[in-house]
Each structure stands twice: as C-alpha cells, then as structure tokens.
Amino acid sequence: MLNYLKVDKAIIGGTGLGATLSLRFAAAHHDRTEAIIPISIEEIEDDEANRAEIEFMDAFAKRVRTKGIMAGWEPILNDLAPVIRTLVEDAIPRSNPESIAAAAAIGHDRSFRNVDELKEITAPALIIPGMDRRHPVELSKEIAKILPNGRLADIAMNPDLKTSDDLARQFAPAIRKFITELKS
Numbered sequence: 001m002l003n004y005l006k007v008d009k010a011i012i013g014g015t016g017l018g019a020t021l022s023l024r025f026a027a028a029h030h031d032r033t034e035a036i037i038p039i040s041i042e043e044i045e046d047d048e049a050n051r052a053e054i055e056f057m058d059a060f061a062k063r064v065r066t067k068g069i070m071a072g073w074e075p076i077l078n079d080l081a082p083v084i085r086t087l088v089e090d091a092i093p094r095s096n097p098e099s100i101a102a103a104a105a106i107g108h109d110r111s112f113r114n115v116d117e118l119k120e121i122t123a124p125a126l127i128i129p130g131m132d133r134r135h136p137v138e139l140s141k142e143i144a145k146i147l148p149n150g151r152l153a154d155i156a157m158n159p160d161l162k163t164s165d166d167l168a169r170q171f172a173p174a175i176r177k178f179i180t181e182l183k184s
Contacts, residue, residue, distance in 0.1 A: 018039075042135060082159055126151055
C-alpha cells in the first residue's frame with residue numbers, strides 16, 4: 001500500500017487485530033515505519049493458549065457456516081469491550097458467512113511467541129491498553145517498557161466507550177499529541 005501511495009514511511013495503528021498487524025509491520029519494516037499506535041493489543045499466547053485459540057476460532061467459524069453470523073458471534077459478544085461489541089454488531093448486516101469464517105483462520109496464525117520479539121521495533125510507539133483478558137493491560141505495559149521508543153498512553157479502553165465516536169473522542173487527543181510531538 002505504501003508503494004502504491006508513493007509514501008516512504010507511515011504512522012500505522014489499529015485496535016485488537018489491527019494492533020497486532022501494526023506491531024508486525026513495524027517489526028518487519030523498520031525503514032517504512034514512522035511510528036505505531038497499537039490500541040488494545042491482543043494477548044501473546046503460549047502453546048497451550050494458542051491451541052485453545054485455534055479451537056475457539058475454528059468453533060466460531062463452524063457456527064458461522066452452519067448456523068449463521070449472529071449465531072457465531074452470540075456466545076462471544078458479551079465478552080467483548082462494549083465499543084468492540086457495538087462495532088461487530090454494526091458490521092454483521094454488511095458481512096457474509098464465508099468471509100467471516102475465512103477471517104477466523106487468523107486463530108491459526110500466532111502473532112508473536114513472546115514480547116522479546118518486539119525489541120526490534122525502534123519506531124516511536126504510543127501503546128493504548130485494552131481492558132479484558134484477550135487484550136490485557138499488563139501486556140500493554142510490558143510492551144511499552146520493552147520497546148526502545150515505547151510509551152504507555154495515560155488512557156485505555158474502558159466500559160464507557162460504546163461507539164466508534166466514543167472511541168475517537170477518548171483516544172484522538174492523545175494520538176494527536178503523540179503525532180504532534182513526532183513532527184516537532
């Protein structure tokens with residue numbers, strides 16, 4: 001994408017899986033990463049937890065394929081942060097079972113084996129913590145400490161965030177400040 005846009009470097013970020021992708025990009029493309037803003041970083045699983053995640057995601061995909069998208073999400077929605085639950089519920093009518101089930105294959109792909117793999121990321125990073133067992137606050141704190149230019153935000157996901165507008169209002173000031181400091 002950066003080549004298509006004719007951009008040498010970018011500030012990248014995302015929430016949940018998007019946070020994982022931004023960390024992966026920064027680890028693989030130091031020369032193309034100006035900064036990263038991972039929000040609500042996914043848990044880094046050990047072997048046992050990774051097997052459990054694969055089983056969980058495979059069961060999710062099977063429910064989606066055999067019983068429909070809502071049936072696939074139903075046992076999961078209440079465990080999500082309220083804002084993520086709202087975003088998922090909003091996306092369901094625009095989704096189709098095969099794409100959702102195919103995306104669940106991400107469970108077979110481990111993000112990282114441990115936080116030490118992230119030490120190679122030298123780009124400035126604003127780490128915004130999650131709030132649940134799948135996006136643990138402690139992991140965000142550990143990653144902010146291990147990254148040479150990592151910084152833990154003074155805000156985090158919280159149950160009061162219900163919509164994408166809430167998410168933007170909560171995080172935009174800290175993100176804006178971080179980017180402004182980068183540019184100065």
